[in-house]
Amino acid sequence: MRELIIDRFEETYVVCQTPDGKLDAFPRKRLPENAREGSWLVIHDDGTVEVDEEKTLRRQAINMYRLKNILKRRKDD
């Protein structure tokens, strides 16, 4: 089992990153329907792919909060 994060969609490909930032791309048709940009994917040993919704939402919330804080600090200066 391994994890990949969806960076973007390019034509028939989904472009992903490993958690340490390495690029990986594979055909879009292998993705489950609920996959979107930002999704954390779990690639099982048998090749099936599923979205880790809980981790996706948690990471998105963390990054939204970080961005808001950076912007707020700027406003407060």
Place this chain on the structure above:
Amino acid sequence: MAKRKNKKVNPSLPRWVVSVFVAIALVLSVLTFGGDLAGMDTSFLQSCMDAIDRLLYGGPTSPAPSLPASGQAKVYIIDVGQGESILITTEERSMLIDAGENDKGDEVLAFLDTLGLDSLDYALATHPDSDHIGGLDTVLESIEVGEVFFGEIPAKLTPTTKTYEDVLDVIEEKDIPLSLAHAGDIIDMGSGAQLTILGPIDPQQATSKNNASLVSRLDFGETSFLFNGDQEAPMEKMLLENGVDLDCDMMTMGHHGSSTSSTPEYLEAVSPDYASISCGRGNKYGHPHDETIENLEELGVEYYRTDLSGNITFTSDGKTISVRTEKP
């Protein structure tokens, strides 16, 4: 700061062609040396050697890129392979728009180094895809940047990649001022030039980060440049429907020349004389797409591709635009 790489022989040339021209160049250099000693005019021989240099090494077609002279503004389309990076300079200010993939930060820095730029006034990230912001952390880490601009991204598209987090890390660590840019914002580029954010009109309508791309135009004197990021047809349509002034002399082709962008209606509204396509040689996405090239050719637009021409420099004197490419 990273240094320029040594010149490499154009990989598209067969070896025998390279050998023949190297042999000719050797003969020419001996003749030129002898001619110089004998006091003969060797300018023709030197021109021939320059031509061979261009053929073998892919350039330069004119002297190395330089900062704008008095009364000029320059737009450099930096060759970062499959990705995009654009530098705008006037005599007073500089702005980097995007910085290519994760491994391209050093190449962007090398380009800035060639120009003698060791700081930037602004860096603008059109959208947080790795082929646009990948090298940005390296740039922000290595040189002083006065202010960074992001576009607004719908919450459901918030990036979770290491690439995005690396950029946030360096902004936080170096306490670089960060702002969200919106349609209607104007950034003063000095020397009478201004960059106006045109889109996205409504970023919350974006269903992909591409369509949340910041779209901007640079006006300098009577000349104008349009930077489209990776926006696609739906956002182009929104700009058209809102009556935004898109008419520009030069445009970057949206999304690396993909057929998902630059619709005929949009191209007609921009009616550019020049266009650039940022794409990598032999990329797996087929960029630029045939439809895009056909549309450009139908409209008689003079277009340049980074995969073929390397770095591309557009120079404006406020009235006209001239183009220089790294490779012939």
